[in-house]
Amino acid sequence: MAHRARLLIIAAALLGVAALASSASAAGLLLPRDGSIPPLALKHHRVTIDVRDGTAVTNIEQVYVNSTSRILEATYIFPVPDDAVVMDFRLMINGKMQKGEVLEKERANQIYDDIVRRMRDPGIIDWIGKNLFQARIFPIPANGEQKITIQYTQVLPFLDGTYKLSYPLKTTQGTAQTLEDLTLTARISSHVPIKTVYSPSHRISVARPNENEAVIGFEGDKVVLDQDFTMYFGVSKKDVGLNLITYRPDGEPGYFLMMAAPKAVFDTDEIQGKAITFVLDTSGSMTGVKLEQAKKALTWCLDHLGDDDRFNVVRFSSDVEGFEKGLVAASKANVEAAKRFVDGFEAAGGTAIDDALTAALTAKVGQDTHLVLFLTDGRPTVGETEPKAILERAAKANGNRARVFALGIGDDINTHLLDALADGNGGTSAYVKPGEDMDTQIAALYNQIAFPVLTDIQLDISKVKTYAVLPSKLSDIFRGGQLLIIGRYRGDGDALIRLTGKMTGSERRFDFEETFPAKRDDNAFIASLWAHRQVGFLLDQIRLNGETQALKDEVVQLAKKYGIVTPYTSYLVVDESALTVPRPIGPRPPGLVPRPTVVPRRPMPEESRAPAGGFSYDDDEADGAAVRTATAPKKDAYKAESGAGAVDAAKTVRRLKDKERSESEVSAVRRASGRVFSFRAGRGWVDNDASGTEDIAIAPYSAAWTKLAAELPALKAALGLGELVTIKVGSLTLVIRAGGLTTLDAKTIARIKAGTR
Template sequence: MKPALTVFTQLASTALILGLAAPAQADGMLMPHLPRQPIAPIREVPNFAIKHHKVKVTIKDQVAETSVDQVFHNPINRELEGTYLFPVPEGAVMSRFMMDVDGKMTSPELLTAGEARRIYEEIVRRRVDPGLLEYAGQNLYRARVFPIPARGDKAMKLGYEQVIERKDTLHHYRYGLSTEKFSSQPLQNASISITIETRQPLKNIYSPSHEISVHRIDDTHATVSWEASQVKPDQDFDLYWSTSTEAIGATLLSFKDGNDDGYFMLLAAPKVEWPAAQAQSRQMTFVVDTSGSMSGEKIKQAREALAFNLNQLTPRDQFHVLSFSDIVNPFTPGLVQAQGQPLSDALRFARGLEANGGTNINEALLTALKTPAGQGVPMLLFLTDGDPTVGVTDFGEILKNVKAANQRDVRLFVFGVGYDVNIPFLDKLAKENHGTSEFVRPNESIETKVSRLFAQISHPVLTSPKLSWGTSSTRDVLPTQLPDVFKGSQMVVVGRYRSPGSQTVTLSGQVNGKPASYSFPNQSFAAGRTPHSFLPRLWASRRIGQLLDQIRLSGQNKELVEEVIRLSKQYGIITEYTSFLVRDEVDVRARADAAPMMQQAEEQFTRSLSEADKGGSAVSQSQNAANLQKQAAPAPAGGGSYLDAEGQTTQVHQVKYVAQRAFYLKNGLWQDSLPAEKLPQLNVERFSPLYFALAQQPGVKDILALGEQVEFVYSGHLLRIADKGQSQLSPEIKNKLKL
């Protein structure tokens, strides 16, 4: 008979007082060891595997209730005991913290940061795993769990309340997902589901750490979700949201380090319940390629996509449909109202489209743009699967003609179908006409992609937007051309600034054809470091995307290439153009303009640009650049990912971004990219007193947590963690390293 479950626990004597505090780190780890034995480096005791991890959070105003379900798996043929560790940042306020292990409730022991540090350091020594150093310096809940059956599972449930961090109208919640990296196997599934209820209307909802799905129920209720499978999360989950009674709410986050120019991000979102009287109508023109190359499945999907989108129009919208091959075939001479007989006739027209003839892109677009103006925001959806073969066929001339004809600032949304379209031409066509471009691979659905975009642009709120930043001396603001604001959307703008201080930011534009302006006073451009340290890397991601677009669409330029390499190297952002940086033989500490670095770069750029016009690689390059430019959150702590020629995601595992610097894995050694050629080198013995003294310095514990082999610049020295080296914290060493 198996022994009954025993949980050894000592109730914390420290009272938890509700109040404003830092966000709580909210996930624990179960460290394995033999029954009644310390956590030791026994070969037969690997880390437990985490099979499932489900988190549900209910946030009402400033109080969050979090419940966690975890299932741990013992991978060996021997009964084990576990020590459950739950790190909590200093100052976090949590109450009603309870654990349910196989139906038995317990209150874990709360240890101070000093006590927790000793436990972490002891585990690091015994298990030869520096990863836990990341959590040193934080308070810690601890409980012992026994038994954990051989090759069996142990289900654990946690529940606690906490007070949400709030600054003015900005709220912040954190869940410490990064401890799941200690799982011996990828998680079968992990999910976070959050329900938010506020008294004031919700505006911006943003995660700098994960790609989230947001469903806005009404102005004061929303749900946020994230889900993944077969993953080992290594980054905490962060969520920000703001409240405002204004029609459009805005929040500015900023970060400045030393004398360097600062970084900022502005989030702006309209209210959900937008009054019907203020809803803007649209002038929708559909231009569909029906040339011979569209025959078969493509023309069938084009018919279905057009019919679906016609049915999504509202009675206040006006529309026009043109099909084209070597000749242009308009449905009507001009715009008609989206209701009654005109709509029924248009649906019959769409279902009767046939594919034959050549491709006269120039004439089709000029005919569409000459349509007499109607009421509402002018938009044009253009779908084609090939290059122009009839009429004007020069790409440059077509671009020039379209730009000259677009006197009404029509938003031109382009869809390229298949691999025979010229990708740079269609990208330029969209960019020069206030629109976007999408590409449909041979194995993808035209209807799905067209319908998804159509849903996003269904309710324009503010058109032709512009931003004024007060006297903050902003620069390198991205995107350079602001997108229209639609109901349910969120504008994300990043940039740099020279002058810190409080400013009034103004967003202006057109609402129903009339000027409108929204002012957001007391927006802080910080004078120093803030919790928003993700901003430099987010800005760098968007800047790299912009530079790659310039190179891809206008040709290779030494200065632009050099800046791409410098930013990619500094921030650990790897693309198909900079993938050479992860090769073992490439010295990432070399200057971006150094001859060996530029030679590698030119070879890689030349190879990529040779495939930038047509085919799968060209589609991926366009999508990669677009993804970087519209990125709302920085790449994960790793080097991120990009699409290969087949559209498959390439994950970059040889790069980590910690402590505001990029580290590259070179021949088993994690090394940062800071210049170190003239610095004295000092070997530090792993797990020695000096090693743990370094771990207590700001940022260093995160660096040491990368692994056993690490090399980094610190206090004017190049430190290398090694089997042998300096071990004692002598006065001379303390002085050298300023410890």
């Protein structure tokens, strides 16, 4: 009974926070003049950004919902984006131009102080120190909607050939979401050809109509607004462009992220023809839907071969049969004959993986890049069946350095064999779980590798010491693709980066001059991306070669520092609403209905949900907060070669190794202001480097709290973690808690800045 009562108390407390947090909108607030009414909820948020040679014109459409039975007057607040010189700012309300004003930081901070005291929301801290646009809006119809359209022009920051485009989406409390859609479209045009396009924050689509234009899109329904939209795009006149982004905190080696991409448009003679061998398992276990889907996908691939391509199809079960003895031209007659060959496949017999690989890898290919697309749903049962021997024989047979792309179907496969086969031969591996559409995944994989542009890539960086560079073996670059290289560096200064490879059979060299700085505070996401990829690399070594104490220790060290779920670590996943002390927000006017659908339990990042990412969550309850324990596949799954657990482990490792986005952390570990914080019962977020002593305590939402953010903006991310935070500043330990200082004098500010007791 007591347990049930406690759950009801928790639910009521969380609902109180939800009523406030659900109303907070990204990139602006619509605050009723009546302080007892929370900010209005955001129905939809649509953004169009037109960028021409580094100047961006942003058009925003937001629709807010007034759930009260009263006509409201409100103030619209919009924080002006960082790193931008705003040239113009216009506000349209219901189709009419309205007056507003842009306030400089000093006046804006006074308004932010008022908002902080009214909303008691740590997320507001990020706005302090920014310019502010505000406008009065009246009337807002009762039980109705208010449409606001904003336009502003800004000059994008540009460094070493790379533009950075940011748009504020992160909401206060970090838990709100749109009632309907969030849609963002960016149209980029540049007189210097566009090469690289990358977003560390969102999964974007990129269309390249020509060399000088790109269209970027993101769309989602009921999107959780927990991080700002960030995108980088690089420009270069070279056939292959390379751009560098760095992050280097004080006292540590730096982190770097390189993006390499070819031009978007090629003449016919600039795309080298490829040699491709399709290898398909037709053993008895492929009977039924699996074989029909595979045949359909293979037929689609044959229809999309290029005029200059050569190909072959190899079928294997207990025996091996080729469409032809060797590679043949992709003529219409040959393609039609191959499709008839595929149509006649029947599922029967065992699985002769070794013989099939030998047949594919010993083909005579000449100067063309040879790609092998290998599909199987089973383990080797005919001929050589020992995985180690199969890998050795494949390496010996692959004198032409063919790229092997392995696709495992179902759970009864040897994941260790397929992963090692692909990684050791310049390709990648992927897996189709039971019930997933195989034909779609095969077609998607073929599309990615259909047009090789730069192959046999080598990277050399001079004058700066780099290490722990991932991937350790660089993959080929295909048309429409992009190569991300991430690593650490020591030293600083100007460096020569040389990228070499083969393009249309000829050796090519591309030189780039870039700077590795001694200190750089922004782009902290690179450290997290590197850590995730490094953990993926280490787990792969453990899977394929066995566990050693050194590998295990490094995995645990990185997992603890960055809050990464691994077989050796699990973390409490804490609802964001449980991390802020709930409090009443004043009497609720009649007709103001909370929208529980706006703030559900904080969703986990897509790649962290079982079974796709191999993670699972166990519901629990601790310290009065709703929590879940996030766990990776068990260690036994990493040791196993076959089975559902082994496939989940393989997919988890692949996602870590290929991680490109800085999704919000899923555990009670956060990185903020260059520090690592852990959530501890009764103490809130605690800097892992902080001692148990308390030197200065500051009350959240007080004048001291906002002044600290304004004077030390580098601490804003840490202050925004919540109402109970411990931060190490030099030798000082700051504690944000109730009962702390409400004002700060100049002497105390100077002491904090100096970081001395």
